[in-house]
Amino acid sequence: MSNLRSGGTERSYHHGHLRHALVDSAVSAARSGGPEAVVLRAATRKAGVSAGAAYRHFADRDDLLRAVARRCLDHMGDLIERRLDEAEPLPGSDGAWRRLHVAGRAYVEFAINEPGWFHTAFAIPVEAQPRREGGNRGLFQILVDVLDQLVTTGAITPEARLRAEYVAWSSVHGIATLVTGGSLRDLPPAERDASIDRVVRSVTFQVDNVGNLPI
Amino acid sequence: MSNLRSGGTERSYHHGHLRHALVDSAVSAARSGGPEAVVLRAATRKAGVSAGAAYRHFADRDDLLRAVARRCLDHMGDLIERRLDEAEPLPGSDGAWRRLHVAGRAYVEFAINEPGWFHTAFAIPVEAQPRREGGNRGLFQILVDVLDQLVTTGAITPEARLRAEYVAWSSVHGIATLVTGGSLRDLPPAERDASIDRVVRSVTFQVDNVGNLPI
């Protein structure tokens, strides 16, 4: 199986799809080992190619890591879109609230089921890419759309909409990182799930209430 | 300055405070370079000692990183305690809310002013250590105490207190990570600060409101 293309045909001097093969291999490694597991030489080895060959397709290791992170973000977006599609379509503001809730739960669900990919997705900054053919909208855009629906359905005021992305995202991203490898990684599963539920539910109040503190 | 103790005295075969020296050096490196900058060999070099010497004091590199992370957490706790001490002491529930707010702001303040230390603090899981002589209470305990005061002052019900740690911590930790090196790292400072403010303020509503969603 070494030195063969994934198809199984004997390969000649040129690989043909090396860039893709390297990313595939690194994505697979990141799934179980996180960002630290994406290592250039290992990827080239699995592709049956010399180490230097990688530099025909990536400027450096970070460049590969960025490509891997993009794929992880894609997987994440895919799951969230899928969960949104599965959600029962409630009319009006109820539906909008429901979608915010579903998206938040899916975000944490991905982090828990694919911690390696989740950590890799945020291990390196990656500029927003234009929407790919058949790809999802991207994490941030999904969130923006869901929040916009809260306004159009009259669930919240335009004032509450202001910077609501950051509020919602912070909560969900925070609990996801703390629970997967962070300081809360050893929480018993039941307590962990209850905490996630509490946090995701609380996003509602966070987004809905805007204004000055009483003090 | 090489091969000399920090005091300046010529050192003999034994260093005397090597463990401390290595941690100091690594903490200093982490301040500007984050967790990736804590490298064993560099630390031993700066201590004027051979690479292997480190293994008399640390099981491996992660063991050193853990020690560094603890110091970073200490620094974080110190700042938060300081900010809490500086806060004007309001009576009753107003004071309790104020303290929650101040602690949250201090948390993000540390992350922004010391991103290297902040990321190092959470780069590796570190078990809660018993309170050190003269040290702070530890991040989590500070939060617990602040939230308990919300109950004792009657600001929130015991029901709302349940798992409030996770709610408050998630928001604040989330915005801190997103804004320092995360996906929101390029936010213009004004927008960034406004977002932080919005998030920290929203913690109030998050903690205060508990119950089922309308849907």
Place this chain on the structure above:
DNA sequence: GCTATGATGTAAACGGTGTCTACATTGTAG
């Protein structure tokens, strides 16, 4: 069809890293 050229892969090296092993030196308990 032949060939110049750019794209892609190779081989070998470099410096850096974490880690181990066998050995040297030193403080200290008995």
Place this chain on the structure above:
DNA sequence: CTACAATGTAGACACCGTTTACATCATAGC
């Protein structure tokens, strides 16, 4: 004073990212 445990050294090993000079290939233009 001496045996021993603690601590530091020297040198090796495998691995990593990265660079350089060179080999092979696809193909555009004659």
